[in-house]
Amino acid sequence: MATDRGMLIVVSAPAGCGKGTILAEILKDDNFCYSVSATTRNPRPGEVDGVNYHFMTVDEFKNLADNDGMLEYAQFCDNYYGTPRKFVEEKLSEGKDVILEIEVQGAMIVKKNFPEALLVFILPPSIEELRRRLHKRGTETEEVIEKRVSKASVEIEMAENYDYTFINGELETAIDDLKAIIRAERCTLKRQKNTIKEVLNNA
Ligand code: 5GP
Secondary structure (H helix, E strand, C coil): CCCCCCCEEEEECCCCCCHHHHHHHHCCCCCEEECCCEECCCCCCCCCECCCEEECCHHHHHHHHHCCCEEEEEEECCEEEEEEHHHHHHHHHCCCEEEEECCHHHHHHHHHHCCCCEEEEEECCCHHHHHHHHHHHCCCCHHHHHHHHHHHHHHHHHHHHCCEEEECCCHHHHHHHHHHHHHHHHCCHHHCHHHHHHHHHCC
């Protein structure tokens, strides 16, 4: 039986929207892989190199990008963020679904270069709620929080370029929404060509 190529799933949301918590739940399923991004920003307390991010210097980052080592990359709030290409390509060929947790500029690059990718945008209940969650998280200074909040409105306007969107209000509902989206997407005809052939061959 031919292994179908895995699905590339892009998940974007304004910082502090809770996407990390939702994705941690989704990633309990072994069929999913999380693409660990590269970044030039400093690690936050508790973040581990190679787990949360591959933390790099600007030179290291640019070197990888210049050598076609990034599937996409973007500048966000004074730092570079990018998706190392090799891991993603390998996992997709193995038939695994790969999740990219990336911001909107990177998502638009993926959309252009991988038209078959599934793009999901998670919305906060409101901008005010987003600000409250960022304060509660307590990992950023007041100045960074305000920068991220003002960026959120610009990002939310980009949601119309995605395939699906939902609000992360109540966590359980949000997890169910994302699971339902992925499940429905797997059943689209464009992803089931092999299944149809198999059924016909087993007549
Ligand atoms: P943070 O600094 O809060 O971890 O991430 C800031 C933003 O960068 C988030 O919106 C996050 O999704 C995005 N981001 C993380 N990794 C990547 C990546 O590999 N590429 C792009 N384009 N954005 C990323």
